[in-house]
Amino acid sequence: MMCGVCGCGKDEVQVGSTNGHRHDEHQHKPHQMDDTRRLVQIEQDILSENAGYAVANRELFEQQALLALNLVSSPGSGKTSLLTATITRLSGQVPLAVIEGDQQTSRDAERIRAASATALQINTGKGCHLDAHMIGHAMQQLPNLQGGLLFIENVGNLVCPAGFYLGEAHRVVILSVTEGDDKPLKYPDIFHHSDLLLINKIDLLPYVEFDLNACIDYARRINPDIEVIQLSARTGEGMESWVDWVNQRRQQRLQQRISALQAEAIRLESLL
Ligand SMILES: Nc1nc2c(ncn2[C@@H]2O[C@H](COP(=O)(O)OP(=O)(O)OP(=O)(O)O)[C@@H](O)[C@H]2O)c(=O)[nH]1
Ligand SMILES: [Zn+2]
Ligand SMILES: [Zn+2]
Numbered sequence: 001m002m003c004g005v006c007g008c009g010k011d012e013v014q015v016g017s018t019n020g021h022r023h024d025e026h027q028h029k030p031h032q033m034d035d036t037r038r039l040v041q042i043e044q045d046i047l048s049e050n051a052g053y054a055v056a057n058r059e060l061f062e063q064q065a066l067l068a069l070n071l072v073s074s075p076g077s078g079k080t081s082l083l084t085a086t087i088t089r090l091s092g093q094v095p096l097a098v099i100e101g102d103q104q105t106s107r108d109a110e111r112i113r114a115a116s117a118t119a120l121q122i123n124t125g126k127g128c129h130l131d132a133h134m135i136g137h138a139m140q141q142l143p144n145l146q147g148g149l150l151f152i153e154n155v156g157n158l159v160c161p162a163g164f165y166l167g168e169a170h171r172v173v174i175l176s177v178t179e180g181d182d183k184p185l186k187y188p189d190i191f192h193h194s195d196l197l198l199i200n201k202i203d204l205l206p207y208v209e210f211d212l213n214a215c216i217d218y219a220r221r222i223n224p225d226i227e228v229i230q231l232s233a234r235t236g237e238g239m240e241s242w243v244d245w246v247n248q249r250r251q252q253r254l255q256q257r258i259s260a261l262q263a264e265a266i267r268l269e270s271l272l
Contacts, residue, residue: 013122013123013124013125013127013134014121014122014123014125015120015121015122015134015137015138015141016120016121016122016138016141047163047164049133050131050132050133050164050165051132051165052132053131053132053133053135053136053167054132054164054165054166054167055167056132056136056167057132057135057136057139057166057167058167058168059167060136060139060167061150061167061168061169062256062257062260063257064144064145064146064147065146065147065253065254065256065257066145066146066147066148066149066150066253067148067149067150067169067170067246067249067250067253068150068152068166068167068168068169069149069150069151069152069168069169069170069171069172069246069249070152070154070161070166070168070170070171070172071083071151071152071153071154071172071174072154072157072158072161072162072171072172072173072174072190072194073154073156073158073173073174073175073176074156074157074158074175074179074183075156075157076156076176077156077174077175077176077179077200077201078174078176078200078201078233079108079153079154079156079174080100080108080111080112080153081200081233081234082174082198082200082231082233082242083098083112083115083151083153084111084112084114084115084233085233085236085239086151086239086242086243086246087112087115087116087117088115089239089243090149090243090246091115091116091117094147094148094149094250095143095144095145095146095147095148095149096117096118096145096148096149096150096151097117097118097119097120097142097143097145097148097149097150097151098112098117098118098119098120098150098151098152098153099119099120099122099130099135099138099142099150099151099152099153100112100119100120100121100122100153101122101124101129101130101134101152101153101154101155102121102122102123102124102155103123103124103125103126103127103128103155104123104125105123106121106123108121108153109121118142118143120138120141120142122134122138124155127155128155128157128159128160128161129154129155129157129160129161129163129164130152130154130155130161130164130166131164131166132164132165132166132167135152135166135167147250147254148250149246149250152166152168158183158187158190159187159189159190161190162187162189162190162192162193163189169249169253170194170195170196170249171193171194171195171196172194172195172196172197172198173190173191173194173196173197173198174197174198174200175197175198175199175200175215176199176200176201176204177199177200177201177202177204177205177208177210177212178201178204178208178210180210181210181211181212181214181215181218182214182215182218183215183218184197184215184218184219184221184222185218185221185222188222191219191222191223191226192222192223193223194223194226195225195226195227196226196227196228196229196245197216197219197226197227197228197229198228198229198230198231198242199212199215199216199228199229199230199231200231200232200233201232201233201234202230202231202232202237202238203232203234203235203237212230216228227245229241229242229245
């Protein structure tokens with residue numbers, strides 16, 4: 001995992017448009033490429049540091065009964081299009097915000113705002129994925145989302161985001177039919193670590209060679225439990241199944257929180 005080794009881009013991260021937070025303090029010296037043991041150590045340090053932040057994020061999300069979804073895919077699979085179509089269907093009903101991970105621009109965040117949802121931009125510079133520390137900082141800048149939804153659009157990349165748990169409830173991998181049906185076999189890690197596969201751009205199926213059944217079969221060889229929804233963010237076909245999936249998970253999250261609070265109340269009552 002290249003980024004785990006070099007921690008690329010950490011010095012260039014900017015959260016939000018105004019209150020940019022620079023990570024100069026994280027810069028490290030160039031390393032010798034032949035010193036494998038040292039590289040492995042650096043990679044382990046970066047990943048365990050990330051794991052610590054991810055646990056803190058998860059606890060925050062649980063306390064707020066907030067359903068956080070981490071959207072991963074290669075560039076151009078349709079993450080932002082899917083989000084704007086999703087927001088159109090959900091906005092006004094539940095607290096909702098989007099964290100947009102991009103290397104350079106704020107174009108996606110602007111598209112989300114145009115769909116009338118709160119969007120916070122994280123520019124990762126050369127960095128090829130979001131990490132849990134960035135998400136923690138972004139949360140400090142977002143409004144209260146209790147009981148609502150947080151969508152995290154990761155940097156378009158099928159490799160690096162797989163290694164970085166952000167504290168999300170679920171990871172959703174998006175694959176569009178123009179990318180080829182064998183992607184699950186070529187990039188198994190990201191499919192292995194996702195709970196849901198969205199096959200997007202099905203409106204283009206008549207024009208491309210993409211074997212849906214083969215794709216689903218490959219994905220399930222890597223991850224037998226992965227759920228699959230086929231849709232088109234453009235025509236809206238299949239969008240209802242996706243929105244239902246999100247709503248069901250959000251209700252589960254609220255139910256879990258209610259149960260935890262009830263158990264806590266019973267514990268406290270026993271101390272009266
Ligand atoms: N035909 C078709 N085109 C789509 C669909 N969804 C997205 N697109 C198009 O695909 C292109 C890329 O879509 P985006 O939503 O920007 O993809 P993205 O995954 O957010 O891209 P990055 O942020 O660069 O990784 C755009 O031209 C979209 O209009 C779809 O369901 N069908
Ligand atoms: Zn920081
Ligand atoms: Zn995008």
